[in-house]
Amino acid sequence: MIGLIIGALVIASKGTNPFTAYKALIMGAFGSSYALSETLVTATPLIIISAGLIMVFNMKFWNIGAYGQYIMGAIFSSFFALNSAPTTSPFLLLTMMSIAGIIGGALWALIPALLKLVWEVNEVVTTLLLNYVALFVLKYFMYGPWRDPASHGFPLSKMFSPNAQLPIILNHTRIHFGIVFGIIIVLVIYVIIKKTRFGYENRVIGENNIAANYAGINIFKNTLIAMAVSGGIAGLAGMTQISGVIHMLQLEINPNYGYTAIIVAWLAALNPIAVLVIAILIGGIEAGGYHIQMIMHVPFGIVGVIESSILFALLGGEIFKTYRIDFRRRR
């Protein structure tokens, strides 16, 4: 609510009527079946990445590197997409691409995890810096070995052949099979963190890692596994985006979803099931943001302002939640 008000003030300050803008934004997000389908397309990577982030945020391991893990997943899976015969069976190829994407993201996530575990190197800083490194690795491939000679100098790879594209699951939309991945991942992560010993141990690590150590929990092993899962999932999101939506590797593969997913995970209060709803809402704001940028020339940055303001409101509001619990306890 506060987020929307701040967004309105920002829009109004530039002389655009915020109500018209919001109406258009909502129309662009949920106003037609096409708009709704675009919202779901945007929500897909957010669902996938956020579910993975929850895994590590639960243990207070600050993986800010989904951006880079996503890019690495996209690069690894492109290797198979660009280097296999067009006659390979789609099932085989897509499976290989998925696995490659997971490995790419997981490896990229294990670097900061190991650095943190061995030398206590601050993971916020390392995961973030690796985001930029990943971006330049992508640039290297796009301006170098993987640039399509027929792209007239644009940093684009060859178009993926149809067997390297995730199938569209709803005709006349861009909704692809990635959303199925998303739902499965959400359910699996939910079960892991709420119903398994591993998930419980990770929560203990997040609450108090000294106590966790005394309780005989293997922090080293758990953190490595959780980060590999979190990064692997981000990598898979990168794979689904290039295979399901973009159909090639290029510079604009929307790695910013890696940051947006952090917002989604927090707004969902680190609950994987809630991610499904929040991701669709945020996906709606993003899709609506593109819409108002196109029809009203409202810069897309407004989406960042709205999303961050919502997050500010949530962070600021947590104190009231804490106080209510205190109050109950005292009675």
Added chain:
Amino acid sequence: MTEQSSILVTLSASAVRSGTILLFPTLGEIITERSGVINLGIEGMMIIGALFGFITGNLTHSPYIGFLVGMLAGGLTSLIHAFISITLRGNQIVSGLALTIFGLGLTNFFGQDWINKKFTIPVSSIAIPGLSKIPVIGPVLFNQDIFVYFSYILVVFMWFVLFKTRTGIHLRALGENAQAAGAMGVEVNKSRYWWTFFGGLMAGAGGAYLTLVYAPFWLDGITAGRGWIAVALVIFAMWNPLYAVIGAYLFGGIDSVQFQLQASGTTIPSSLLNMQPYLMTFIVVIAATIVLRKRHIGTPRELGIPYSREEK
């Protein structure tokens, strides 16, 4: 002077200017973190300072007013973080990230009409009489613009305040043990507000220096992760303003060397050259952390922990 050494001097002088962009926010964050608040929103505050400093500079035709407004814009932005993390005791890590997303979004929104516009008023270098005549060091350090000199003064001043004054003792106490600081009569939250605001001013200064002097033009996302490099440099500097200088100029140096290499038409792909500042920061942070551990110099002990008087 031979040709090689004059190239080296030019390169070093440009390294100092590039480093100054990082030096301001690093200094600011050192002070903020010393007071027990971690603000990861430097990138966001920097880019807000960069845009609003740039716009003001263009409207007033004064780089100085632009710089001040840029600083102030960064400072005001930091108050959002201060309010959430100090008053409302929200999660500081996430709040800082949100601040960065906020800054990038806001500047994309307001910067649309300014993209690729230039700031055409040059800020001239002032040679300091005497000092600028020292071979090598003179032209590198003492033939710079007024903002660079301002950063020198700040470094010494902040070092002095931090380690040689009562204010400094209180400031450090805030980050090490807020309860004790409170008992000493320091108004914990009020002081933390001021130091967080100071960090914001400095981040804004770094951003404004980038768009008014160093670049000087506006591009969407022009800070390009420099705010995060500054966060890393705080660790490298072991929370000491004097070491911040070394870190900032080192990275200024890497930046200007890779820039010169590109300009000279090397065959190394530009993507790999552009990667260097981030890769080097990554490596240096690891090295610095290992050294810190060996020497048992740590993060301010209560960094990121909010303070409330009733919790005893």
